[in-house]
Amino acid sequence: MRPMDRSTSAAFWRGLLDVLPFLLIVVPFAVLFGVVARDAGLNLFEAMSMSVLVIAGASQFTALALMQDNAPILITVATALAVNLRMAMYSAALVPHVGKARLGTRALISYLMVDQAFAVAVKKYEETPSMTLPEKLAYYFGCMSMLAPLWYLFSLIGALVGQAIPAELSLDFAMPVCFIALTAPLLRSAPHVVAAIVSVVMAVAFAWLPWNLGLLVAAALAMIAGAQTELYLNRKRAAQEVTV
Numbered sequence: 001m002r003p004m005d006r007s008t009s010a011a012f013w014r015g016l017l018d019v020l021p022f023l024l025i026v027v028p029f030a031v032l033f034g035v036v037a038r039d040a041g042l043n044l045f046e047a048m049s050m051s052v053l054v055i056a057g058a059s060q061f062t063a064l065a066l067m068q069d070n071a072p073i074l075i076t077v078a079t080a081l082a083v084n085l086r087m088a089m090y091s092a093a094l095v096p097h098v099g100k101a102r103l104g105t106r107a108l109i110s111y112l113m114v115d116q117a118f119a120v121a122v123k124k125y126e127e128t129p130s131m132t133l134p135e136k137l138a139y140y141f142g143c144m145s146m147l148a149p150l151w152y153l154f155s156l157i158g159a160l161v162g163q164a165i166p167a168e169l170s171l172d173f174a175m176p177v178c179f180i181a182l183t184a185p186l187l188r189s190a191p192h193v194v195a196a197i198v199s200v201v202m203a204v205a206f207a208w209l210p211w212n213l214g215l216l217v218a219a220a221l222a223m224i225a226g227a228q229t230e231l232y233l234n235r236k237r238a239a240q241e242v243t244v
Contacts, residue, residue, distance in 0.1 A: 007132070007135055008134045008135055008138040009138070011131070011134075011135040011136070011138040011139040011142065012138040012139065012141060012142035012145070013142060014124075014139060014142065015120070015121070015124070015138070015139035015140060015141070015142025015143040015145075016142040016143065016145055016146055018120050018124065018142075018143065019116060019117065019120050019142075019143040019146055019147060020146065022116040022120075022147070023146060023147075023150060026116065026147060026150060026151060026154075027150060027154050028154075029057055030051075030057075030150065030151045030152075030153075030154035030155045030157075030158060031154045031155070031157055031158035032158060033047075033051060033057060033060055033061065033155050033158060034047060034051070034154070034155045034156065034157060034158020034159035034160070035158045035159070036061065036064055037050065037051075037060075037064060037155075037158075037159060038158075038159050040064045040067055040068050041067075041068075042064075044159055044160070047155070047159045048152075048155065048156060048159065050063075051151065051152060051155040051156075052152060054080075055111070055112070055114065055148065055151065056083075056084050056087070056114065057114075057151075058083050058084070059080040059081070059083040059084045060080075062079055062080050062083050062212060062215070063076050063077075063079075063080040065212065066079060066080075066211055066212060069210075069211060071210075071211040071212075072211075075211045075213070076211075078216065079211065079212050079213070079215055079216060082215060082216045082219050082220075083215060083219075085219060085223075086115075087113055090113055090115075090118045091110065091113070093118075093122055094109070094113075094118070094121070094122070097121075097122075097125045097136050098133065098136055098137060098140065100133055101133060101137055105137060109137075109140060112140075112141075112144040112147075112148055114144075114147060114148075114151075116143070116147055117140060117143040117144050117147060120143050121136075121139060121140045121143055124139055125139075190229055190233060191226040191227070191229040191230040191233070192226065194225050194226055194229045195222045195223065195225055195226030195229075196222070198218075198221055198222045198225040198226075199218050199219065199221075199222035200218075202214070202217060202218035202221045202222065203215060203218040205218075206218060
């Protein structure tokens with residue numbers, strides 16, 4: 001076997017191992033989705049189609065909540081898309097690392113893009129700038145080799161046996177814990193922190209809006225606040241360089 005093959009294989013298994021701790025969250029999260037989907041009135045085929053096609057837990061739960069509230073379909077779709085706007089930012093962050101991959105490979109990456117894989121992969125890429133493109137791709141797919149199949153499997157289990165799960169198990173802990181674990185390590189700069197704070201404050205402030213429209217408002221204001229903070233810091237840094 002050629003050295004590149006060995007290094008690529010090692011990167012794949014490293015990605016698989018690095019993402020294992022997140023399975024403690026993904027598994028109950030997937031089960032919870034299956035349970036909630038059936039409770040919302042979706043049949044087994046509809047629940048699994050949503051889980052496989054969307055593969056984005058937060059937007060799936062948001063859509064289900066709005067469907068239960070009989071929100072207009074346009075509002076449901078728009079809110080779910082707003083929740084998933086972070087995926088566009090994830091994509092932009094990955095371009096310097098995997099942007100030269102083949103179109104089909106990039107399409108597969110975009111389909112398999114989830115918070116856990118992105119967070120683990122970007123951290124690894126930044127810590128190991130010497131990684132080649134094949135190694136980066138192998139690492140990413142190593143992450144998803146566990147996340148995606150188990151998301152499908154346990155969504156199915158939740159949809160099949162959800163009614164038998166005792167309420168006292170409180171599986172709804174999975175969503176907040178998952179996002180805390182993902183978000184906290186990424187708050188490494190002032191714009192990130194400002195955007196996070198604004199999103200939380202605005203989501204609470206606009207919680208009274210119907211159909212979870214407060215999420216759309218909070219997301220927009222958070223992105224504006226983060227971008228403005230970045231621009232302010234860049235101008236301040238440029239001014240300091242001029243004076244020096």
